[in-house]
Amino acid sequence: LNLKKGEVVVDATMGLGGHAGGILEMIGKKGMLIGFDLDENNLKEAGKIRYIGVSNYSVDQLKESAKYGQVVSLQPMYNMVERDIEKNLVPFCVENNIGIIAYSPLASGVLTGKYNENTKFSDWRGKGIRSHFTDDTYRSNIRKIKKITKIAEELGKTMGQLAINWVVNQKGVTTAIVGVKNAAQLYSNLGGLGWIIPSEDMDQIESILQNHS
Numbered sequence: 001l002n003l004k005k006g007e008v009v010v011d012a013t014m015g016l017g018g019h020a021g022g023i024l025e026m027i028g029k030k031g032m033l034i035g036f037d038l039d040e041n042n043l044k045e046a047g048k049i050r051y052i053g054v055s056n057y058s059v060d061q062l063k064e065s066a067k068y069g070q071v072v073s074l075q076p077m078y079n080m081v082e083r084d085i086e087k088n089l090v091p092f093c094v095e096n097n098i099g100i101i102a103y104s105p106l107a108s109g110v111l112t113g114k115y116n117e118n119t120k121f122s123d124w125r126g127k128g129i130r131s132h133f134t135d136d137t138y139r140s141n142i143r144k145i146k147k148i149t150k151i152a153e154e155l156g157k158t159m160g161q162l163a164i165n166w167v168v169n170q171k172g173v174t175t176a177i178v179g180v181k182n183a184a185q186l187y188s189n190l191g192g193l194g195w196i197i198p199s200e201d202m203d204q205i206e207s208i209l210q211n212h213s
Contacts, residue, residue: 051072051073052065052069052070052071052072053071053072053073053074053075053101054071054073054074054075055074055075055076055103056075056076056077057074057076058088058089059088059089059092062074062089062092062093062096062098066096071098072097072098072099073098073099073100073101073174074089074093074098074099074100074101075100075101075102075103075177076089076100076102076103077102077103077104078100078102078103078104078105078167078170078173078176079102079104079105079106079107079111079163079167080107080111080148080163080166080167080205080209081107081110081111081141081144081209082104082107085100090170090171090172093172094171094172099172099174099175100172100173100174101173101174101175101176101177102167102168102170102173102175102176102177103176103177104177105163105164105167105168105176105177105178106160106163106164106178106179107141107163110138110141110142110145111145111159111160111163112158112159112160112163113145113146113149113152113158113159113160115142116142144208144209144211145159147208148162148205148208148209149162151201151204151205154201155197155198155201157191157192158188158191160188160189160192161188161189161191161192162192162197163192164176164178164189164192164193165192165193165195165196165197166197166202166205168192168193169196169197178192
């Protein structure tokens with residue numbers, strides 16, 4: 001994607017129906033920030049946007065973005081088995097008051113507990129595009145999920161509900177994006193909210209997740 005500065009402004013306007021609202025995601029080639037000057041365009045003052053949010057940015061990209069305007073949210077992949085953001089991104093976001101909107105909190109279904117070590121995927125998941133679907137990593141995660149599912153059951157929750165609750169209660173996370181295919185999944189996912197995992201269970205979950213066997 002290679003848009004010019006004027007095209008970004010038009011897109012911001014058209015995407016919001018010409019009214020203020022929503023989040024403008026700054027995107028560009030290879031996920032890099034498009035070089036437009038928010039001060040020059042005065043998008044916020046013109047009522048074209050309310051806030052600026054970005055997706056899949058590194059710390060360096062967030063620092064670069066700060067030169068153009070205040071970024072209020074980051075949308076990264078984050079769940080029990082994909083935690084790369086914890087090392088650098090989470091501390092940076094917390095320090096700079098950037099809300100984390102986690103996507104893929106159920107790891108594309110792996111954290112629902114409905115799959116086993118022998119499950120074969122015919123879609124993109126079977127191609128090993130994401131690390132937790134590669135053979136050894138996948139089998140290791142499934143073994144961990146089986147153990148964590150027992151904790152969920154003791155709490156009267158499903159594995160998916162526990163995974164959602166775990167994500168939204170992590171440091172720096174303000175909310176999570178959870179995909180659903182039907183109303184039943186929606187209502188089930190809502191069961192992941194409105195409660196807190198007991199600290200002793202959180203410690204046990206962490207111990208299981210950190211076990212690399």
